[in-house]
Amino acid sequence: MAWLDLPRGYWNPVSETMPRERLRERQFDKLKVQLEHAYAGSRFWRERMDAAGCPPDTIRSLADFSERFPILTREEIIAAEAVDPPYGTLPSVDPRLAVRHHQTSGTSGAQPVRTFDTARDWAWAADMWATGAYAMGVRPGDTALVAFGYGLFIGFWGLQYGLEKIGCRVIPTGSFDSEKRVRLLIEQQCQVLACTPTYALRLALTAEEMGVDLAQSAVKVVIASGEPRPEATKHKIEAAFGAFCGDTAGMTEAATIFMFECAEEPGGCHVIETDYLEEVIDPETLQPCDYGQRGVRLMTSLGREGIQVFRYWSNDLVTKRPHSDCGCGRTWDLYEGGIQGRHDDMRKIRGVWFMPSMVEDVVRKFPEIDEFQCQLVNIEALDTLVVQIEPKPAVREKDYEPLRQRFAAEVKRQLSLTPRVELAAVGTLPRFEMKAKRFQDLTAAPEAVKN
Structure with a gap:
């Protein structure tokens, strides 16, 4: 397959290959900083920690944090924001420091979650995207087409800046229809395409109707995100484009991606563990899941300063596998098959x-x-x-x-x-x-x- 020749390597070799023991130490160091920042700056988090009896100076380890710190739900975020819209009591910094506003799409039928990012947050968000894209084989000098509407939904906004950070020429196509995007892919000899898995298949069908064989195009990497992507969908995209289809996942509450599929194709996605503390728990018992057991992921962001989340119930169903299952050399654990679905859809x-x-x-x-x-x-x-x-x-x-x-x-x-x-x-x-x-x-x- 053509994409077997994709370049391997690390965006941040030190972080991505850090020994597990050192990685856990780094996670705890970052967690303490995040907790102290939230306690000092956020009314919501200060009241929550005090009510739970776990202010920052009482958290002794990662295990202690997981055992004592309460789980955060989407409904609690929405309720906190309703106190004083748009962001309520959540912010850990003055919202006037924000450089961006985003909110969830509301496809679940609930009120959207509103959030902002400071300049520091946004630089970090772009770096997370750069980490994932680089692992897929994206390199300086590549031309990337981003098929995304560029609205309030955070979507691929961070990728735009992550690709620029790598050194790519980025073509945003917010208002373009599928035919125009296919023509641009060919005319600009794009090596990278970013879109949802569903839309990648839509572009492939449009190209077929236009008489264009995308498998003969310059595309080498399709960055897929925004929805669960079964293996059969991945293979169909790869066959249509003659390119590697790499999975990612992020969320507005995180500001950016938290996992990515590397070019080694390990059958799952690496969790960016230097910047996220991820737990997988049984949705019924709320007890930790072992490797190979499916559960709901709880997310703690270790890199955001504006609006922070700790032990956030993502509703994503995942199965964790050890990092050793992948031969790329990263010491970050994997989610088998990426996001397998939504707990509320089961x-x-x-x-x-x-x-x-x-x-x-x-x-x-x-x-x-x-x-x-x-x-x-x-x-x-x-x-x-x-x-x-x-x-x-x-x-x-x-x-x-x-x-x-x-x-x-x-x-x-x-x-x-x-x-x-x-x-x-x-x-x-x-x-x-x-x-x-x-x-x-x-x-x-x-x-x-x-x-």
Whole structure:
């Protein structure tokens, strides 16, 4: 594969290859600084630490912090911000020091989380992105196209500056449609593309309709972020672009990314452990998970000064693996498969655990399928998975029903669930540039669905 020739290396060799014992010491040193800063500057955090009986000078170790410090939820952030909008009692510095404002997209239906970054915060955020992009093989002199709307959602804003920090020529395409972006990729001989996994597939389909073979383009790295990315989706993107597709994940509450997939393709993403203290806990018992056990990640940022978060319930489902599972030399542990899904999207259907990303994994194995949506509905007192699939325009109508049947059989084989699969007309299902929303739980509807 062409991307096997991608350059290896470290953006910050000392941090990325630090012995684990020294890494833990550094995390604790940074944590103490962060706690003291929050206690001195943030009314929210000072009151919270006092109420929990754990002011900074009482935290003796990382284990002590994990055992005693309370978990922070999104709802608590929103409530604190409502006290005195827009940022409430959360800030640890005067908001007048802010150089940027961002807020969550609100796709979950809740009030957005609003946040700001100081100049120091933003330089740190860019450095986190540079760390991830460099690990994927991005180098000075590369040309990068960022397919992102550049709005209030933090998205790829930090990557723009991270790429500049590496020394790339960056092409922002906020107002461009897919055809214009494909033309720019070719005209500017871009080596790097950044977008969501869903939008990468949309660009590939657009290029195919234009008669453009993106596998013959100059693109060597596709930086994917913004939503869970099953392995089948990764392979489909890599085949379409003839390039390495590297996974990342970040969040507005963090200001930047906290993990990335290196060019060694270890089957997961390295956590940037010098700058984040990450815990994985069982969502029911709230006890720590061992390597190989799936749980919810709690995030503590060790690099942000404006609005800080400690033990933040991310809602992300992850499975931690030891750093030794990757041959790149980094001493940072991995999240297997990156973000596997959202805890609030997990459902048990007739005794079987289900996540929307599982359906996507099946969809991407069917080149005839363009888009999909899935719903959990109650049909005659039984929870039922309903999947709508939209065939590509080139698929002949006489092949629709065989496709539907083959897809239903594969879902049943892989998920141990019998779905109801429906065909959607070409061009009717929603398209997404940023976070794709393809799942709805309608089981709380007032009346059951009838056949």
